[in-house]
Amino acid sequence: MxxxxxxxxxxxxxxxxxxxxxxxxxxxxxxxxxxxxxxxxxxxxxxxxxxxxxxxxxxxxxxxxxxxxxxxxxxxxxxxxxxxxxxxxxxxxxxxxxxxxxxxxxxxxxxxxxxxxxxxxSRPEPLRFGDVEVDVPGHKVFAGGEPITLSRKEFQLLVMIAAADGDVCRRERIIAEVWGETWPGANRTLDVHVGYLRTKLGRPDLIITVRGVGYRLSADAAGRTAR
Structure with a gap:
């Protein structure tokens, strides 16, 4: 000790x-x-x-x-x-x-x-997709082995999309679970946060926009998400 x-x-x-x-x-x-x-x-x-x-x-x-x-x-x-x-x-x-x-x-x-x-x-294994790793309990994200600093909402957004493993996360569900409410500018706020998330991860093609519906992981990352 x-x-x-x-x-x-x-x-x-x-x-x-x-x-x-x-x-x-x-x-x-x-x-x-x-x-x-x-x-x-x-x-x-x-x-x-x-x-x-x-x-x-x-x-x-x-x-x-x-x-x-x-x-x-x-x-x-x-x-x-x-x-x-x-x-x-x-x-x-x-x-x-x-x-x-x-x-x-x-x-x-x-x-x-x-x-x-x-x-x-009893700690769960991190989420992994591509070269991105998310330690959910530890609130830590690594991309290419480098630590990435995310805001709380950016982190929640990433976890939701990653956990869906290629399925589409609908806008309404993301807004309800991450922000807990909706308002007239909610969709724009979501889009801005996704933009920040792509920039911070340095992987603009990792999160795909499904126009009018929501967001999902890219085909390259989906199907390889592990816990």
Whole structure:
């Protein structure tokens, strides 16, 4: 288990590293948010103190969540209900208030890892069509192996069209499911989003317009969509 501690208090960091070493856990320890972003790659668990000298702890939690699959446990003296809610909403898997018992900390870490292992085991395979891959739960898209940044609605639109695997997605259905309502300019808004999607993917022929009806995957991609 590769554990990263982000803690600027020297006494707390040294004491925790010693206590975990006695329990057979090797701890990597950094004191700033900038160091943490570089060290987090490949970690199994991140122990995050919120009171850091260079960054806002909640912002760092969000950045770590976006950039790593590691379990994140906040360990902080900030123990109000609001702080816990913000911490968990920022991507933390658990929140432990200082002072805490080291054995309880380890028990929580192991519980988080068990939950995440179960979640990963049941995670569906990405959608793949051509050289485009869509990780639906992770809200990630890759084209030719390169990450593509999509808005939420662009992502939903792509998933709908990809999941249909060559069948036509009707305009009315797309608008109802992606926007949740219709309005006089809805068709134009849909067309604009499809245009953005084609541009961002860099594959203008991937999504075919069926005039007056809707959109579908190209014949080259359809029939090869895999989960």
């Amino acid at each position: 590769h554990v990263l501690l982000i803690e600027d208090d020297v006494h707390v960091g040294a004491a925790l590293r010693s206590a975990l070493a006695m329990r057979g856990v090797v701890l990597e320890w950094v004191a700033t948010g900038h160091e943490a972003l570089e060290a987090a790659d490949g970690c199994d668990v991140v122990l995050l103190d919120l009171g850091l000298p260079d960054v806002n702890g909640f912002d760092l939690c969000r950045a770590l969540r976006a950039g790593t699959d590691a379990a994140i446990v906040v360990v902080s003296a900030r123990g109000t209900v609001d702080d816990r809610i913000v911490g968990l909403s920022s991507g933390a898997d658990d929140y432990l208030v200082k002072p805490y018992n080291v054995d309880e900390l380890l028990a929580r870490v192991r519980a988080v890892l068990r939950r995440r292992a179960i979640g990963l085991a």
